[in-house]
Amino acid sequence: MYSFLLYTFISKLLKDVQQMNVIDIFSGCGGLSYGLKMAGYNVLLGIDNDRAALESFEYNHKSSRVINQDITTLLTQDIIDIINKKEIDVIVGGPPCQGMSISGPRQFQDPRNKLYLSFIHKVADIRPKAFIIENVPGLVSLFKGKIKDSILEEFRELGYNVSHQILLASDYGIPQNRKRVFFVGIREDLARGKFIFPAPNTLLQDQKVTAEQAISDLPTLSDHLSLGEDFQEYKSAPQNKYQKLMRLNSTVVRNHIGTKHSDKTREIIGLVPEGGNYKNLPEEYRSSRNFNVAWTRYHSQKPTHTIDTGHRHHFHYRENRVPTVRENARFQSFPDDFIFIGNKTEQYRQVGNAVPPILAKILGEALSFQIK
Helix, strand or coil: CHHHHHHHHHHHHHHHHHCCEEEEECCCCCHHHHHHHHCCCEEEEEEECCHHHHHHHHHHCCCCEEEECCHHHCCHHHHHHHCCCCCCCEEEECCCCCCCCCCCCCHHHCHHHHHHHHHHHHHHHHCCCEEEEEECHHHHCHHHHHHHHHHHHHHHHCCEEEEEEEEEHHHHCCCECCEEEEEEEEECCCECCCCCCCCCCHHHCCCCCCHHHHHCCCCCCCCCCCCCCCCECCCCCCCCHHHHHHCCCCCCECCCCCCCCCHHHHHHHHCCCCCCCHHHCCHHHHHHHCCCCCCEECCCCCCECCCCCCCCCEECCCCCCCCCHHHHHHHHCCCCCCCCCCCHHHHHHHHHHCCCHHHHHHHHHHHHHHEC
16 A cells, blocks of 8 residues: 555656656756656757767757857747747756856956846746756855855746855766865745755765776776777676666777877876876976876775866776766766767767766755746
8 A cells, every 4th residue: 555655756756757857058968867757757958059079969868959059149939939838847957157256246247247147037037946056166156155155146036046056076976086066946936945955865975986996897998009889889787886887878988088198198197096196207307297186096996086177187097098977977977878979079068067867866856846
């Protein structure tokens, strides 16, 4: 009896979640919306002005539409028209914070903040049930917290209960020590109080997914003269639960092409021990890139550092090369059947800019429980 009631409750809940429609502003390749899709949401639309990122979005969100346009010039009615006037339940995105400024008591009204303002205006026009914003953690303390306070105030005035929290991706089963701040707002008439962020997975606190656990089944690419091919076989069967999850719908390895380094670069990388950086190099090489993350080699038994949009400063824990796009995608929790379109530089940028899909899925599941 109790099992049947539980089944009925879960079935109804999943049905409700599947009816929740999402649009993704500043979508990039769609890591945030892909995670929501895994949580049962229906992703209607991705909006960005990065053509290659949108091609990846479109390839991996088969039923979604895309708009390749600057959001500041995009009318809300254009959004409504392209999705055939379907109801929009959730708006998500990561508005870039470049140009954030403080100018008087209404801090956000400075035109240099137009990207954030555009996100706010779309929420004001559409009045979704909820929204999710993702950004770098420094935003919380920027201008002594005034930007953060402005975000909260703007959405409060629009009638949303808003929570914010800095989350560490490795606390949620992702093999990367990536910190990002999330703002989650729920419309006041729907909210059971403010959004409660999911607690870290306590089972993972002392045994987080490591770099080696994330990618050890991928082709090694040890031969610097052989950089790999578009389609490759896995090096081995899945060796742990994380690899099984990443390979769930994939039989081949894609986006796994190595980078050609000069002999000198490979020699310098070879001098850096696991977990080390430029400080471990001989004095003659230290000054070549003497900033915090320069010449950083990942540690095989720890999560990686934050995946960035470039591919020059972080190196494989064992091989004398930078990680491939696919390796970075694994560190970000993109499944292997998520394919990145564009040249290699564009692909690295897409991966580095994305929200880890597994983290987005966890947030989406928590949000679905907290909306009436």
